[in-house]
Structures are given as structure tokens and as C-alpha cells.
Amino acid sequence: MGHRVLVCDDAIFMRTMISDILTSAGYDVVGEAETGVQAIERYRDLRPDLVTMDIVMPDMGGIDAVREIVKDDPNAKILMCSAMGQQALVVEAIQAGAKDFVVKPFQPSRVLEAVQRVLG
Amino acid sequence: MFALEAGAVQEILPATPPTRIPGAPEAVRGLVNVRGTLVTVIDAAEAIGLPSGLATGSGTVILVERRSRPVGLAVDEVLDLVSVASASLDDRASLPGVRPDLVRAVGSAAGQTFVQLETDVLLEPLLP
Amino acid sequence: MDVRQYADLFLTESRDHLTAFNHLLLEWERDPAAPEPVGGIFRAVHTIKGMAATMGYGAVADLSHRIENLLDVLRRGEKPATPATLELLFKSADALDRAIADAVAGKDAAAPLQALIAQLDREAGTGAAPATPGRQRPSAPVMMPEAGPGRGRTVRVALRPQAALKGARAILAIRKAEALGAVSAVAPAPAAMETEGFDGTFSFRLDSEADAVVVEEALRAAGDVDTVEVAEELHEVVAEGVRARHIRVDLRRLDELMNQIGELVIARGRLASLTSRLAEPDLDEVALQIGRLAGRLQSEIIQARMTPVWQVFDRFPRMVRDLAKQMGKQVAFRVEGKEIELDRTILDELADPLVHLLRNAVDHGIEPSEDRVARGKPAVGQLVVAAVRERSSVAIRVSDDGRGVNRAAVLARAREMGLVAADQQELGEQELFRVLTRSGFSTARAVTDVSGRGVGIDVVSTAARALGGSLEIRTEEGKGTTFTLRLPVTLAIVRALLARVGSELYALPLTHVAETVDPKPEEIHRVQGRETVLLRGRLLPLVRLHEVLGGSAAAPAAQRLPVIVLEMGERRTGVVVDALVGQQEIVVKNFEAPRGMLPLFSGATILGDGVPALILDAGGLM
Numbered sequence: 130m131g132h133r134v135l136v137c138d139d140a141i142f143m144r145t146m147i148s149d150i151l152t153s154a155g156y157d158v159v160g161e162a163e164t165g166v167q168a169i170e171r172y173r174d175l176r177p178d179l180v181t182m183d184i185v186m187p188d189m190g191g192i193d194a195v196r197e198i199v200k201d202d203p204n205a206k207i208l209m210c211s212a213m214g215q216q217a218l219v220v221e222a223i224q225a226g227a228k229d230f231v232v233k234p235f236q237p238s239r240v241l242e243a244v245q246r247v248l249g
Numbered sequence: 250m251f252a253l254e255a256g257a258v259q260e261i262l263p264a265t266p267p268t269r270i271p272g273a274p275e276a277v278r279g280l281v282n283v284r285g286t287l288v289t290v291i292d293a294a295e296a297i298g299l300p301s302g303l304a305t306g307s308g309t310v311i312l313v314e315r316r317s318r319p320v321g322l323a324v325d326e327v328l329d330l331v332s333v334a335s336a337s338l339d340d341r342a343s344l345p346g347v348r349p350d351l352v353r354a355v356g357s358a359a360g361q362t363f364v365q366l367e368t369d370v371l372l373e374p375l376l377p
Numbered sequence: 378m379d380v381r382q383y384a385d386l387f388l389t390e391s392r393d394h395l396t397a398f399n400h401l402l403l404e405w406e407r408d409p410a411a412p413e414p415v416g417g418i419f420r421a422v423h424t425i426k427g428m429a430a431t432m433g434y435g436a437v438a439d440l441s442h443r444i445e446n447l448l449d450v451l452r453r454g455e456k457p458a459t460p461a462t463l464e465l466l467f468k469s470a471d472a473l474d475r476a477i478a479d480a481v482a483g484k485d486a487a488a489p490l491q492a493l494i495a496q497l498d499r500e501a502g503t504g505a506a507p508a509t510p511g512r513q514r515p516s517a518p519v520m521m522p523e524a525g526p527g528r529g530r531t532v533r534v535a536l537r538p539q540a541a542l543k544g545a546r547a548i549l550a551i552r553k554a555e556a557l558g559a560v561s562a563v564a565p566a567p568a569a570m571e572t573e574g575f576d577g578t579f580s581f582r583l584d585s586e587a588d589a590v591v592v593e594e595a596l597r598a599a600g601d602v603d604t605v606e607v608a609e610e611l612h613e614v615v616a617e618g619v620r621a622r623h624i625r626v627d628l629r630r631l632d633e634l635m636n637q638i639g640e641l642v643i644a645r646g647r648l649a650s651l652t653s654r655l656a657e658p659d660l661d662e663v664a665l666q667i668g669r670l671a672g673r674l675q676s677e678i679i680q681a682r683m684t685p686v687w688q689v690f691d692r693f694p695r696m697v698r699d700l701a702k703q704m705g706k707q708v709a710f711r712v713e714g715k716e717i718e719l720d721r722t723i724l725d726e727l728a729d730p731l732v733h734l735l736r737n738a739v740d741h742g743i744e745p746s747e748d749r750v751a752r753g754k755p756a757v758g759q760l761v762v763a764a765v766r767e768r769s770s771v772a773i774r775v776s777d778d779g780r781g782v783n784r785a786a787v788l789a790r791a792r793e794m795g796l797v798a799a800d801q802q803e804l805g806e807q808e809l810f811r812v813l814t815r816s817g818f819s820t821a822r823a824v825t826d827v828s829g830r831g832v833g834i835d836v837v838s839t840a841a842r843a844l845g846g847s848l849e850i851r852t853e854e855g856k857g858t859t860f861t862l863r864l865p866v867t868l869a870i871v872r873a874l875l876a877r878v879g880s881e882l883y884a885l886p887l888t889h890v891a892e893t894v895d896p897k898p899e900e901i902h903r904v905q906g907r908e909t910v911l912l913r914g915r916l917l918p919l920v921r922l923h924e925v926l927g928g929s930a931a932a933p934a935a936q937r938l939p940v941i942v943l944e945m946g947e948r949r950t951g952v953v954v955d956a957l958v959g960q961q962e963i964v965v966k967n968f969e970a971p972r973g974m975l976p977l978f979s980g981a982t983i984l985g986d987g988v989p990a991l992i993l994d995a996g997g998l999m
Contacts, residue, residue, distance in 0.1 A: 139913075185892065187913035187914055188913075188914075211542065211545075215542070216542045216544050216545050216571055217571055219542055219545035220544065220545050220548050220567075220571060221767070223545060223548055223549050223552060224548075229549065229599075229600060230542070230545060230546075230549070232541035232542055242600065243600060246598055246599075246600050249598070266988075267989075268881070268981075268988060268989040268990060268991065269881060269928060270970075270971055270974050270978075270991065271925075271926040271927055271928060271974070271975045271977070271991075272927075272973050272974045272975035273971040273972070273973050273974050274971065274972065274973055277971040279989075280968055280981055280989040280991075281989065282983050282987050282988065282989050285640050285643070285983065286966075287966050287967070287968040287981050287983070287989055288968070288969075289968055289969040289970075289971055315969075318969055320969060374972065375971050375972060376969055376970075376971055376972065377970070377972055
């Protein structure tokens with residue numbers, strides 16, 4: 130069975146695209162979240178092997194969500210999805226405990242590389 | 250025709266289009282870049298209270314030193330450097346159309362009368 | 378040998394030791410039974426004594442010597458350290474500080490110290506006889522080498538040239554290395570990695586038993602890593618390399634260097650725009666190389682100017698203690714985030730505002746113990762200064778758990794002064810801020826007495842804004858107050874967004890930019906007379922820059938409005954511009970601000986084409 134992934138992004142478009150990339154590579158997308166608060170709740174419920182996390186989301190941003198999730202589970206494997214020019218935010222996310230990041234626009238190969246790195 | 254004490258003049262430059270400073274008085278033309286230093290340029294005619302016929306960005310800018318920092322005075326044209334004996338500068342004679350407190354002295358050169366400006370008084374209402 | 382050339386060095390080093398002296402005293406005061414502080418103080422005073430003797434500052438050396446005598450007695454446990462003894466030592470630290478300053482200024486006089494020396498001798502139970510004869514070191518002042526761990530390797534990493542967000546990737550790689558052992562001497566510093574000029578090559582020292590192959594593998598797991606070099610060093614070389622080799626440089630030199638590099642960065646921009654027009658491959662290559670070199674030089678100098686905040690914060694514990702004592706308050710003071718770095722100039726400018734805030738907190742914020750207990754609070758008040766790294770800025774918080782701002786009193790005073798309507802019954806968060814930071818308001822004596830807050834908060838706010846930062850106040854009556862100063866990490870070069878308004882260009886530093894959005898005109902609504910747009914469920918008030926700045930003819934109505942979202946703590950404002958031109962590094966320059974200039978600018982810069990542009994101040998726009 131493939132690794133279980135939770136996809137967090139406020140845009141349906143992005144969630145769909147990431148899910149497609151992951152599913153076609155044999156991963157199991159077990160849940161989606163569109164706000165930081167949802168991401169935390171879903172993480173608690175699903176305990177996925179990997180989370181992809183958008184940085185800017187309503188309600189609670191991705192970085193705060195990372196902080197909360199890592200507080201809960203220090204071994205959480207979180208991959209940040211960032212846009213160009215968000216360097217400082219990505220650094221903040223890494224400091225908060227994110228394990229890696231990919232930069233939009235996504236190339237499937239780069240996303241999968243990063244996922245493999247995070248899952249070790 | 251106006252004069253400045255040559256010792257106070259740092260440099261004379263062709264005018265370049267200035268960057269406007271919002272909120273500043275009319276007589277302040279804006280900022281220009283003089284080899285990496287930002288200089289606030291004042292329209293001399295406006296400041297004196299004469300109609301300014303100058304389009305911004307044209308004419309000549311005279312850099313004068315004020316409190317050890319350069320300030321630019323935009324003028325129509327720099328005419329000449331003259332030597333005048335101090336005694337030939339009549340003290341503060343009033344001239345029609347020019348505020349007396351702006352006049353440091355009145356003199357003449359080559360048959361024309363000129364006013365030597367009191368730059369501190371001229372700039373005081375514009376720059377703190 | 379002429380020792381005068383060492384006077385500056387003597388002064389700075391002695392100050393470091395005095396700071397240690399004060400710190401350890403505070404520690405000792407908290408726990409009189411602890412054995413470590415007295416040993417540390419002894420070492421500090423002993424070092425000062427040796428240096429002073431070498432400099433020929435007899436009075437300083439003698440005072441140090443007497444202090445040392447007393448410490449020796451205490452260290453051996455021959456006498457207990459009573460509160461009176463500690464008080465005497467605090468007094469001695471102050472006297473030593475003054476004596477050092479006097480000596481360096483050429484007034485090395487023993488007379489003013491006699492009373493204190495007699496007291497020290499009495500306390501130590503010794504006469505004038507030296508307790509430790511022959512221990513004076515007649516050596517030249519030397520810098521103490523910093524002790525480092527014995528084994529370590531230098532690791533050099535280069536990221537792939539096409540890697541995105543190289544700074545973040547580098548920091549990720551460093552985190553991987555940290556999992557193997559202690560990482561130090563990271564170059565360029567993390568702050569510099571986040572600048573434009575960072576080319577993806579960096580190095581650091583790693584103290585780890587891990588095999589070079591393991592190190593490389595760990596680093597490659599960070600992704601986008603091109604090459605890894607793990608330099609095994611011979612033991613002797615390591616010992617040499619470990620010693621932090623510092624020289625002290627006059628700050629003015631660094632300022633001048635920074636100015637020159639600022640010019641270089643501007644020139645680089647001009648060169649780039651010229652070469653792009655000429656399309657000469659050879660020229661392009663040289664321009665590119667010069668650009669890279671300038672970028673590297675810039676991040677080096679930014680790094681050289683970075684100073685950890687403890688250099689200023691270190692004197693606060695002593696200050697707060699003295700203040701609290703003076704006012705008869707009980708205050709537990711804490712400093713957090715000491716290691717956070719800021720540009721030296723920013724740090725220097727911060728000292729006074731912070732002292733101001735701390736003074737306020739002790740004087741007016743924290744209540745006397747009886748009052749606190751009566752309100753069900755712990756008898757000892759908490760006061761914290763914390764530095765935190767945030768995105769592209771550093772936040773410094775001063776928080777107390779005291780009485781907070783008395784809103785009713787502030788409102789009454791604001792009504793009196795006509796700052797709010799005469800019939801206004803409540804002060805909102807924003808209004809409170811506006812009133813408190815208004816110059817003249819806060820110095821009003823009546824308010825100080827009634828509200829217990831507000832002396833010169835305008836001064837603090839002005840200082841923060843002058844540095845391109847901001848001040849934020851959160852207060853809850855009965856619970857306490859938190860002041861947050863948010864500051865750029867470096868002063869002279871900042872990343873900024875360039876925006877066009879009419880025919881003019883303005884720069885807006887990224888420090889307070891949260892994001893940019895582009896709503897359609899029909900998405901803008903008037904709420905309470907203000908234009909707002911709904912952004913992810915929250916109302917964002919808008920400011921049309923064109924209307925604020927006046928100037929040239931209005932731009933034709935566009936399909937979408939570019940909006941820059943500014944964020945300062947809880948407050949957000951959208952700034953509507955005509956177009957976003959791009960992001961770039963700008964060099965902040967001063968200029969002679971004319972009277973009447975809108976209070977919206979924090980400086981100006983020179984763009985790549987040589988034209989000046991004004992820098993907008995986020996605080997002024999919000």
C-alpha cells in the first residue's frame with residue numbers, strides 16, 4: 130500500500146493537481162484541507178505519512194498549522210508548497226518544523242522527488 | 250538678476266527632471282541624484298516670489314551648502330562670476346518686487362544692478 | 378612601547394568584563410549559595426586589574442585589587458555573602474566603570490575612590506597589604522581566545538544553479554547537518570542567504586563524529602544540492618581555526634564601506650539595464666560577473682555589521698534591578714532571544730527606546746507587591762524583553778504583567794485635548810494607539826499619574842519609524858501591556874516593492890508587506906465611508922495612493938486594481954497603486970525633507986536608471 134498523504138491548499142485547483150501527481154505515482158491521498166485549522170484537525174484524525182501544505186491559507190496560515198501539527202507530532206513529515214518570492218516564509222516554515230519544500234509552478238518530477246526525500 | 254556669494258556655491262549643474270516630493274511647497278521642485286547623493290532642489294524664482302518661467306528639468310542648478318548638506322537652487326541661467334569690492338555692495342537697499350529680508354546687499358556689475366541673496370532666509374520657509 | 382594605542386581596546390574589553398561582573402552579581406543575588414558567580418566575578422575583576430596595570434592606570438588597578446581581595450575571602454567561604462556585601466559589590470562595579478572611563482580620559486585619580494576602598498578593606502578584613510602579591514601580569518592586553526570544541530570540519534556546499542529559493546534550501550541543508558552535530562560559523566549568515574545576491578554556495582563548521590560520506594548523504598537529502606565538500610583538517614590546524622580571530626573595527630569604517638557598497642549595488646543595476654539594451658555577449662558576461670561579486674560583497678558586509686542583541690540587552694538586568702529597588706517594586710526580569718542579530722546601527726538606535734519602555738514598565742506598569750496580592754496576582758511582577766526573528770524583520774517585545782493602560786483616563790484626557798469627539802464613550806484599539814503615540818499627549822503629567830502609562834511613547838514610535846520599523850501596543854487593563862517593536866534586519870539595503878502611481882515610482886519595503894492581490898473594481902465596497910475589499914473573509918480597508926499623494930493625472934480605470942497588503946501585527950491595510958513594477962534591493966538614503974512633506978516617507982533611494990524614488994513608510998500609510 131502506498132504512503133498516506135494529506136493535501137492542504139485553499140485552491141481546489143491546486144489540491145486536484147497535487148492529488149493527481151501523487152495518486153498517479155502510487156500514493157494514497159487520504160484527505161484534503163482548505164484552511165490551516167482544517168489541516169490540524171485532519172492531521173489528528175488521519176495521522177497521514179505526509180502532508181503537503183500551502184503557505185497562504187485563510188483562517189490559519191500554513192506556517193502556524195505546521196507549528197501546531199509538529200507540537201502534536203514531532204515526527205510529522207510536512208512538505209511546504211510555496212510560490213516564488215516567498216523565501217522568508219519558507220524559511221519560517223522550515224524553522225517551524227517543515228521537512229522540505231517545492232516551488233510553484235509545480236513540475237510533477239520535482240514534487241515527487243521532494244516527497245521521496247521527505248519520506249526518506 | 251541675483252547673486253550668491255561664490256564661497257557658498259559648491260557646484261553648478263545642468264538641471265535634470267526631479268522626483269516630486271508630495272506635500273512639499275510649490276517652490277520645492279523635488280529630489281535629484283548628484284553622483285549618489287540626493288539633493289532637494291528649490292525653484293529660486295518661486296522662492297523669491299517672482300513668476301517662474303521655468304519648466305521643471307530645464308535651466309541650471311546651483312548647489313549651495315546649508316548646514317553642511319547640499320541644497321540645489323534652480324535658476325534660469327548662471328551669468329557670470331564677478332569680483333565685487335565689499336564696499337560697492339549697498340546695504341539692504343529695497344528693491345521693488347523683492348522682499349527686503351531676502352536681500353543681503355545690492356551691487357552692480359557691468360552696468361547692471363544685482364541683488365545678493367540671503368539664502369538662509371530664502372530657504373528657511375522651505376527646509377527645516 | 379607606547380600603550381596609548383591600546384586604550385580603546387582596553388576600554389571595550391573592560392566593559393565586557395564589567396558586564397559579566399554585573400550579570401554574575403545578579404545571578405549571585407538570586408542564589409547567594411551558588412558557587413559559580415563569585416568565581417566568574419573574580420576572574421573578570423582579575424583580568425581588568427591586569428590590563429589596567431599594564432596600561433599604567435594605577436587607580437583602576439588598585440580598586441580592582443581591593444575588590445579582588447574581598448571576592449577572595451567570599452570565594453573561600455571565610456565570610457558569607459550578605460545582602461550588604463552584594464550591595465557593596467554592586468557599588469564597586471559602578472565605581473570601577475567610572476574609574477575606567479576616567480582613566481581612559483586621562484584622569485586616573487585615586488582620591489574619589491578612597492571611601493569605597495576603605496569600605497572594601499573593612500569588609501574583607503584586610504589592611505592595605507596586597508593579598509595576592511606578585512600575581513600582576515605585566516603583559517600587553519590580549520584578547521581572550523574563545524574556547525571551541527576540539528574536533529570539527531569545514532563543510533562547503535553548492536546548490537544547483539537552477540534551484541529555486543536558494544536561501545530556504547540552504548537553511549534546510551543546515552538543518553540536516555544539525556541533526557549530525559553542532560553547526561557553527563555559517564557563512565554567509567542565514568540573514569544574508571535570504572538576500573538576492575546569495576548564489577547558493579555556503580560553508581559551515583560541523584562538529585560531528587559522522588563519516589564524511591554520511592555528512593554528504595545527509596546534506597544531499599535536503600535536495601537541489603550540487604556539490605558537497607567535507608574538509609578534514611589536521612588537529613593543529615583545527616586548533617588554530619577554532620580560535621575566533623576577531624579584530625575590532627571602527628563602526629564608521631563599516632558605515633562608509635556600506636555606503637560604498639550601496640553605490641556599487643546601484644551602479645550594478647545601471648550596468649545591467651545598459652547591457653540588456655546593447656546585447657553584447659562579452660559585455661553581458663562581465664556585467665554578470667560584476668553583479669555576482671557585488672552581491673557577495675554586499676552579503677559579507679551586511680554580515681560584518683550584524684550584532685547580537687545581547688550587546689545592548691546585557692545592561693538591562695542590572696538597570697531593571699536598580700530601578701525596581703529604587704521604586705520599591707518586586708520585578709522578575711527575563712531576556713529572551715539574546716542571540717538574534719541586528720544591524721549595529723539599528724541596535725544602537727534601539728537602546729534608548731528600550732530603556733524608555735523598561736523604565737515605564739517598572740515605574741508605572743508593574744504594581745507594588747501589596748496591590749498585586751490584593752488583586753490576586755503573584756507578588757512579583759514579570760517583565761520580559763524578547764527578540765524574535767520573523768520573516769524579513771526582527772520583533773522585540775517588552776511585556777509586563779502590570780496594570781495595563783487605564784483606558785478611561787486616556788479617553789478623558791484625549792477628550793480634554795480635543796483628540797477625540799467630546800461625547801466619545803470608548804476608545805478602540807487603533808484610536809488608543811493613535812492617542813498614545815501622539816506627540817505631546819503622552820508627556821502630559823496627568824495621564825502619567827492616572828493611567829500609569831504613556832511617558833514618551835511617541836518617542837519610541839518615532840524612533841521605530843525612523844528605522845523603517847513600527848511599534849505596536851497591546852494592553853489589557855489589570856493584566857499588563859506588551860510593546861512590540863518590529864524592525865528591519867539591516868538598515869541600509871532593503872528589499873522593496875516598486876509601485877507606479879500616475880507617472881511616479883515609489884518603493885515600499887517588504888518588511889510590512891504581507892502579499893499583493895488584484896481585486897476587480899466591483900469587488901470594492903464602501904464600509905463606514907471607507908473603501909474596503911473582502912479578502913479571504915476579512916475586510917481590508919483600502920488606501921488609494923494616488924489620492925493620498927496627489928500629483929499627476931489619475932490613471933484610467935483598470936480591469937483589476939493592484940493592491941499591496943500591509944500588515945502590522947493585527948492591523949492590515951490595502952494600498953491601491955496603478956501598477957506593480959517589481960521587487961528589488963534598494964539602498965536607503967537620507968535627504969533634506971522639505972517642510973510640509975507628507976509624513977509618509979522614511980527616506981529615498983536611487984533606482985537603476987539613476988532617478989531618485991521616495992520610500993513609503995508602512996506605518997504612515999496605515
